[in-house]
Amino acid sequence: MTSNQLNPVVAQFVDAVNAGDSAGFFDLLTEDVSMSDDGSDRDVRDWVDSEIFGSNARMNVESVSDGGQALVADYTNDRWGSMRTAWRFTIADGKISRFETGQA
Template identity: 75%
Template sequence: MPELDPTVQQFVDAVNTGDRTTFYQLLTDDATMSDDGNDRDLQEWVQSEIFGSNGRMRVESVSGPTALVADYANDRWGSMRTAWRFTVGDGRISRFETGQA
């Protein structure tokens, strides 16, 4: 299995430990995201889907340094198989896209 980009691995770790500070430090100031192909307000989505609902990622497979499939679970939706893609530059994430896999 390919290895994740270190920044993406830190993103996964920050989600799993509930570490908001590290999570936001990994993002560029103008970072964007989409969920199931729809652009979302990053701050609102992260609060709702990750930190406000105990979000956790269990990586199932890695298809490249910035792409993975994970079993994602939170208190709002339960568990679902999701695909994640990240745009990384200079050790920070400028965009991430997620959706059901």
């Protein structure tokens, strides 16, 4: 996988996760961003604090689809270990307005 296959905003999302850059991460999101994990809507800030930045998360993208707005990644964090996950992003005005993730 090459990073140029990802939508540029999605690529920045992955880079922010892998760099532990919470400020940069939240800059990529719309003010009314929503998200779901395994089909259940969650509070974005609480989920991100717990599952990404509070647990040293990393994403290794395996495949990209849907014009660069969907991906499958090996996702690892200190809370759950490593798992294969699917991610889908909705982009509005150059920012992420929704993301959905779950086990792939």
